[in-house]
Structures are given as structure tokens and as C-alpha cells.
Amino acid sequence: MTSAVAGINIGNTAFMLLCASxxxxxxxxxxFFYGGLVGQKNVLAIMMxxxxxxxxxxxxxxxxGYSMCFGPTVHGxxxxxxxxxxxxxxxxxxxxxxxxxxxxxxxxxxxxxxxAIITPALIxxxxxxxxxxxxxxLFLTGWLVMVYFPFVHMVWSPQGVLAKWGVLDFAGGIxxxxxxxxxxxxxxxxxGRRRIMESRPHNVPLIALGTGLLWFGWxxxxxGSELRVDAVTASAFLNTDVxxxxxxxxxxxxxxxxxxxxxxxxxxxxxxxxxxxITPAAGYVSLGVAALIGVLGSLTCxxxxxxxxxxxxxxxxxxWGVHGVGGMLGTVLLGIFASKAWNPSGVDGLLNGxxxxxxxxxxxxxxxxxxxxxxxxxMLWLINRITQVHVDIGMEExxxxxxxxxxxxxxx
Numbered sequence: 001m002t003s004a005v006a007g008i009n010i011g012n013t014a015f016m017l018l019c020a021s022x023x024x025x026x027x028x029x030x031x032f033f034y035g036g037l038v039g040q041k042n043v044l045a046i047m048m049x050x051x052x053x054x055x056x057x058x059x060x061x062x063x064x065g066y067s068m069c070f071g072p073t074v075h076g077x078x079x080x081x082x083x084x085x086x087x088x089x090x091x092x093x094x095x096x097x098x099x100x101x102x103x104x105x106x107x108x109x110x111x112x113x114x115x116a117i118i119t120p121a122l123i124x125x126x127x128x129x130x131x132x133x134x135x136x137x138l139f140l141t142g143w144l145v146m147v148y149f150p151f152v153h154m155v156w157s158p159q160g161v162l163a164k165w166g167v168l169d170f171a172g173g174i175x176x177x178x179x180x181x182x183x184x185x186x187x188x189x190x191x192g193r194r195r196i197m198e199s200r201p202h203n204v205p206l207i208a209l210g211t212g213l214l215w216f217g218w219x220x221x222x223x224g225s226e227l228r229v230d231a232v233t234a235s236a237f238l239n240t241d242v243x244x245x246x247x248x249x250x251x252x253x254x255x256x257x258x259x260x261x262x263x264x265x266x267x268x269x270x271x272x273x274x275x276x277x278i279t280p281a282a283g284y285v286s287l288g289v290a291a292l293i294g295v296l297g298s299l300t301c302x303x304x305x306x307x308x309x310x311x312x313x314x315x316x317x318x319x320w321g322v323h324g325v326g327g328m329l330g331t332v333l334l335g336i337f338a339s340k341a342w343n344p345s346g347v348d349g350l351l352n353g354x355x356x357x358x359x360x361x362x363x364x365x366x367x368x369x370x371x372x373x374x375x376x377x378x379m380l381w382l383i384n385r386i387t388q389v390h391v392d393i394g395m396e397e398x399x400x401x402x403x404x405x406x407x408x409x410x411x412x
Contacts, residue, residue, distance in 0.1 A: 007095065009102030012228045016107045022220025023114035027054050027121055029213025033272075034125050035409075036206030037265075037317050039198035041399020042129045043409040049124040049136055056137070057117045060144055062087060065116060066109050068149040069157065076161030078150045098158070101228035111224060112152070119148055119176045123376075125317030126184035127191045129198065130396060133404050135380075135389040142379045143183065147372050151175050155364075166357060167364040168338070168346065170236065171225035173280025173331040174364055179372040181324015184315060186376035191389060193314040196396040204264055211268040215244060218275050222282040232343050236282040239290035240275065243282075246294030247274020254302055269322065273301035276326030281334035284346045289337045293330060300329050328365050335361030 031050035035043045057065070064081040071079030084090065087109065094105040120140050131139075154160040155169050162174075169175055201207060223237035251270020256262045277297025278290055285293070305321035315321065335358035338349035350358035383389055395403040402408055 007102060008104060009228075012101045013103045013107055015229050015233075016101075016103050016111055016224060016227065019220035019224025020107070020111040020114050022217045023111070023118070023224065024054075024217075026114075026214050026217035026221065027051070027118045029210045029217055030118060030121055031210070032206050033210025033214060034128065034317055036203040036208075036210060037125070037201045038128050039399070040202045040410055041401055042198075043202070043401060044407050045133075045400035045404055046124060046128050048133070048405060050121040052137070053117050053121040053140060056140060057120070057144060058113060060141065061109075061113045061116055065144065065149055066112065068145070069112065069116075069152040070108075073153065073157065073159035076159060076164065077154060079153045079157060079159075096227075099227055103227070108227070111227075115172060115176060115221075116144065116148060116152075119172075119180050120144060122176070122180040122319060122323055123184045123187060126315045126319040127187045128316040129196070129400060130191060130194050130390055132388055132391050134387045135383050138383045138386065139187075139379060142383070143376065146375050146379065147179055147183065148175070151179055151368060151371070162364055162367075165360060165364075166347070167360055168284065168334060168357075169280045169331065169364075170283040170334075171222045171279045173276075173327040173334070174368045177276045177279060177323040177327025178331065178365060178368050179327075181320045181322075181327055182369040182372040183376040184319035184324060185313070186373045187380060188313050188315045188320070190377050190380040190384075193312075194316065194396065195393045201265060207265060207268055211271060215271060215275065218244070218279075222279060226283055232283050232345075235287070235342060238287060239278055239282045239285065242287055242290040243278035243294035243297065244271045244274040246291045247271060247277065247298035250295050250298035251302055254299070269318070270298045270302070273297050273322045273326050276323050277301070277330040277333070279327065280330045281337065284334055284338045284343045286337075286339060286342050289333075289339075293333050293337075296333065297326050297329055301325050324369070328369065331361055331365050332358075335359075 027050050031047040035047045038046050064085050067084035068079045068081045071083035090105050096103050096105045096108040120143050152175055154162040155175050218240055219237055222240045223233050226233040248267050248271035252262055252267045255266040274294040274297050278293050301322050304325040305318050308315050308321050336350045338347055340348050347357050348354040
């Protein structure tokens with residue numbers, strides 16, 4: 001149904017506002033998920049890092065972030081930061097022109113803002129329990145400006161260099177998970193290991209709550225990326241659940257066979273691996289392929305976490321192994337399994353003759369991973385010259401909740 005007054009499609013607009021709300025819910029979900037995984041003395045510190053992104057990223061998005069992502073292109077790398085600065089020029093009558101869905105531009109601004117909020121928050125699990133808040137705040141700002149905003153423009157803006165080249169990323173395999181995952185790896189290598197190791201999660205029910213919120217919000221993340229309501233929207237929705245479910249059960253069985261006990265945390269981690277892996281392909285592949293992607297994503301991410309453990313990388317909450325590797329794998333699998341039969345606006349992948357498309361997907365994964373890794377490492381090096389990044393050992397022993405924030409999650 002379309003509004004005769006403003007040309008607004010009421011159904012699409014309502015759906016996209018709902019999806020924006022679902023994606024917003026993922027950031028508190030991530031806070032609960034990470035909060036349960038860390039120890040009792042660091043719950044609030046890591047939750048704070050997610051919630052501060054909810055606030056500060058919105059400020060940056062309003063000021064220049066949306067413009068850097070979707071403004072007129074500057075050499076196909078980034079949008080003009082002044083074009084939509086402070087959302088100047090956007091009115092009730094300004095319509096989103098990316099498709100014929102009939103949604104106001106303010107809806108697109110809100111929906112994409114929620115992606116920007118959660119992406120840097122994902123990285124925080126890698127350096128949990130050992131980074132000062134001042135350093136994190138600078139990191140959050142610099143990473144959005146130098147990594148996230150440019151890749152949104154390059155991949156999701158029609159004027160972006162990778163978009164023009166034919167690279168596809170339905171909901172964030174490159175833009176969100178691959179960049180965040182390899183930024184996480186860079187931060188692990190720069191910041192170094194925790195001096196006070198906490199290997200066991202302190203609150204598994206909190207992890208389950210966070211996973212439930214993430215899984216629920218992911219329907220908005222993936223289905224909403226069609227930016228309208230149609231059959232592709234529905235297939236992306238179901239593909240999300242199918243992949244997550246197959247991945248969760250795969251991780252459960254693999255860990256059960258290895259450790260002789262079925263683990264809830266493993267089941268939950270597997271579901272997140274499946275969600276991350278299907279994200280770039282959700283609207284371009286069949287339901288059967290989504291199940292296969294879930295299984296492959298779970299097995300590959302499980303192996304990546306095991307490799308990380310053998311190499312003794314202190315990626316505290318397995319951000320690289322789950323999000324980085326999942327996003328990378330999903331983008332490559334999209335290059336193999338994409339089918340116009342499931343999205344006439346998409347392309348055919350390698351199995352359907354799309355050799356060039358597959359090669360481009362692989363190159364895009366490499367570019368985004370290298371870019372995110374190098375810029376993250378360089379930013380942390382620069383921030384460390386301004387303010388200390390790694391907290392001192394006394395702070396680690398005391399815990400960041402009380403040491404940095406003067407608060408405690410539980411009675412002391």
C-alpha cells in the first residue's frame with residue numbers, strides 16, 4: 001500500500017523500521033553475550049564498550065558518517081563527508097533512491113546506522129579485559145572513519161569501486177564481519193596477551209540471553225537488507241535461521257565428540273558462526289545451500305578457533321575465528337553458490353558459470369581483510385603514542401569494572 005500524499009510505501013517503510021529496531025537490539029544482545037563470556041570483574045567494562053558505540057556512533061553517523069557512506073563518491077573509496085553533514089537537506093519528502101521500494105531516506109539513515117553501531121562493538125571481544133576506556137574511545141572513532149565508513153561506500157553505495165566492479169555482499173560479510181574479524185586479529189597482536197587469564201565464562205545464562213537477542217535481531221540484519229518486502233526478503237529470513245541452526249548443531253556434535261560432553265556455550269557459539277557465515281549470501285542462495293553454508297561455516301570457524309588456541313593468540317572471545325573467518329568464508333561461498341534463480345537481481349556463482357564473479361569475491365575478501373588489519377594495527381600504534389592502550393597489571397588484577405568505571409556488576 002502506497003501513500004498517495006508522499007509516495008511512501010507504507011508496508012515497506014513499516015517493515016524497514018521494524019528491521020532497524022531488530023538490528024539495534026543486537027548491540028545490547030552482544031553486550032549480554034560478551035558480558036557472560038568474561039569474568040565477574042570485567043562484565044560492565046565490556047558491556048560499556050558496546051553501549052558507548054550505541055551512543056557515540058550515532059553522533060558520528062549524524063555528523064558525517066552517513067555522508068561518508070552514501071554521499072557522492074570521492075574516487076569510489078568514500079562518500080563526500082559534507083554532502084549529508086548533520087543530515088542537512090534531508091526532509092520528510094526526501095526519498096531513498098537506491099531502489100523503488102518507496103521508503104523515506106530517513107528510514108535508510110536509521111537502518112544503516114544500526115549496522116555501524118554494532119560493527120566496531122564486535123571487535124571488543126578480542127581485547128576483552130585489557131584495554132583502557134580512553135584508548136577504546138579513540139579506537140572506536142578512528143576505526144569507523146578509516147575502515148567501516150569507506151567499506152560501506154565501496155561495497156554498498158552504487159558509486160563504490162567494489163560495487164561497480166560487481167562485488168556482492170547482501171548484509172555484511174565483507175563490510176561487517178570480515179573487517180571486524182581481521183581488525184580483531186590486529187588488535188590481539190598489537191595489544192598482547194592478558195596477564196590475568198580468565199578462561200571460563202562467568203555466566204552462561206547471560207550468554208544464552210545474548211545469543212537469543214542476536215539471533216532474533218539477525219532477521220532484521222539479513223532480511224532487512226533487501227530494503228523492501230518481497231520473496232527475496234522471505235528467503236533471506238529463512239536462510240538466516242537454517243544456517244544458524246545447522247551450524248549450531250554441527251558445533252555441538254563436533255565438540256561433543258571431542259570432549260565427550262554436549263556444551264551449551266559451544267551450541268551458542270556455533271549458531272553465531274552460522275549467522276555470520278550466511279550473512280553475505282542470505283539473499284542470493286537457495287535454502288539447501290544455506291544449510292550447507294551453516295555446516296561449512298561451523299566446521300571452519302571451529303577449526304579457526306582451534307588454530308588460534310594452538311598459536312596462543314589471545315583473542316579472548318574468538319572474534320577473528322567466528323566473525324572474521326565466518327564473514328570471509330561466507331563471501332567466498334557466495335562466489336561459488338550464488339544463483340539468479342533465487343535472486344534475479346543477483347548473479348550466478350562459480351557452479352553456474354560465474355568464474356569471474358567468484359574471483360572478484362575472493363579478491364574483495366583479501367582487500368577488506370588486509371585493509372582492516374593494517375589500519376587497525378596502525379591506529380592502535382598511534383593511539384598508544386597518545387594514551388596507554390593496555391591497562392597495567394594492577395588494573396587487570398582488580399578488574400576493569402571497578403578500576404576503570406568505579407562500578408561492580410555484583411556485590412563486592
